[in-house]
Amino acid sequence: MKFRTFAAFVAPSLLMMFVFIAVPLVSVFLQSFEQTQPVVERIEVESCTPGFVTQNCTTEIRTQPVLDESGRVVTQTVFTGLESYRNVLEPARAMAAIRAGDWSGLMAIDFWKALRFTLTFTLITLPLVIGVGLAIALAVNNASRTIRGPVIFVSLLPFIITPVIGALSIRWLFVGDGILTQAIEWWTGHQVYMFAQGWTIELLMLFYRVWHVAPFAFVIFYAGLQTVNTDSLEAAIIDGATRFERLRYVIVPHLMPLIVFIALIHLMDAYRVFDEVVGFRSEAHVISLQWLTYHFLEPDSTGNRAISRASASAMLTMIGIVILLVPLLRKTWRDHKGAH
């Protein structure tokens, strides 16, 4: 393709990426090093609010922003360096806890608590998604042609459901008086509270994510299975390879690039786990890094938002994803170079 044609095709996409990815990224990066705050004054005022019959008036010292002539809040932006990162990471407390070998002390800091969950969630779901996806793909591939269509359709259903709705459904099924909880209670004769402690919530989250994402892995693997060289498979059978050996030495190596692809996508997605935390209302027990960023950004009831900490937290999340992806990216790069 001529360079001009190539450029004409790619330019719109590059422009979009620049406007919607690069610019916000740089802006968040810069905001994580500075704080914008209103210039405030402390004044004594009398305020009156209603009781039922009479009015309650109190004199109090209010801290309120200074307004300029046009009625806008006067703000000042100060460069704070790594202050926001320190506020998120709390390195002093974290180091003290690590030195003392105090695990619960470290987990008392939001960021580390969120990081612990995000990492375990990502690393546990990864093999499960690949394993379950491959298992379904092999099962469908070996199923007779007549039922293959319906089986594929049913296997894909979880993937079609909007994540939010899926998370809510799981919550409603397993909440204190949900149908499945009632069924388990009837079956075991014990009271069950899935949302009363952290570890049961985490189990449900893992289950939900694998259930939701495995169909994606399945579709990719199923497509890959159609391209397995039948000559190699027949040769393996003649050599006396068992079913497992054929899987181990012929099919899996053939699917390896797809496995790496799914691992990449899944790592990026799972590290940003968010819907589960909100859908399951698990803030008290389990939080994730993405939720932490959202929580900083959410205005409290008097309108304050921790934008600098949110930016710092977002940058840290991105750094975390990059670190997780590095081994896989290096492998892909090596394979890519080796192929030429």
Added chain:
Amino acid sequence: MMKRMMMSGVFALMSSAAWAGCAFENTVPLKSLTAGFEAWKSATSAMAECGNFQAELDQEFRTKQAAAFAANPSLYQIGGVANETIVPLLNAGTIRPLDDLVAKYGQNLQPNQLIKFDGKTMAIAMMVNTQHLMYRADILKDLGIEVPTTYDEVLAAAEKIKAAGVVAYPLGGTYKAGWNLAEEFVNMYLGGMGASFTDADGNPTVNNEKGVKALETMKALTAYMDPEYLTSDSTFVQQQFQQGKIAMANFWASRGGAMDDPAESQVVDKVNGAVAPLAMEGGTPATTLWWDGIVIAQNISDEEADAAFRVAMEGLDTEMVTAHNNDAIWLIKGYTPGRLAEGAIATATHVPPPPSYPSTTSQGLMQAALGNQLAAYFTGEKSAEETLAAVEADYTTAAKEAGLLK
């Protein structure tokens, strides 16, 4: 996104034709943004009778109200606010003083409806709201239990109800981690114990004996609740009551009407209200007083403000209150308190009365810090002192960012 989907219904009410329900025909297009609970539905549909009025009812209104009112011209002429949600509007100067309009059109207002800051009327209150003791009168009577007046009595009563096994859980509570849990602590600490959150310089002072006592009382109560109490918000507690699963709760007056709604409730006429329990002898009821009311935007023309105020007054008139008497504890002329309002009114008029929830920026930061940190005490991750120290640290960080502390 999610939160909004779960926690709110967004309803839009449109009315193009002026009805007979309004004293004048409004010709200026008006919009309002308010919370979405029953009282606001009643008030805004009464406003809609004047014509050219569109109401947006959204339980998550606070996330967009400050920005919408800061626009020029403002995206809404009328806003619905409460103690804390007026603060960002007040701070940014995006709502206008109403004294002129009150003089012109506010003949029917009661003096205690005027919310004043620094001598200027900034909002018109329509109702008060407070958390108070709601209880199953039938159960307490059957078991021969006096209505509890202190938290020690609440615990004793809960123990008896538990022993009798008449309900699934003796107590309910709005203990959802975050805002709700923080509010229960504020009730106990600020309301019940009269303790303060900050010193004169704005430094946090919550890590003290009273704070620990407040947390310990709350924890003692949770032993009688559904073990999933950290996910329990107002709607959940309301349903627990309606389905006969709980016998008592310190609960919002604005939810009282739902107990007697035969379409939803299995306990019609069985739930009564009483003064919010005291946290210590001779103290104030362990709760805070809230109001809900309307504000008018600053960034609109005077004609629009004039029309908006007139329409709002039509929405908050005696006619509306007589039609929707049990939706709220109305402050408007013509309100006759029903059975379910008695407890809330007794709470508000108790001597000494519970404090109003403070309308300050620092209280918003404190509420957020409490909401972030308190759950760790209830899950057993931290002791009471550690939890309160974490609240102070969280508050200090946020207050420095907001420019409140140096």
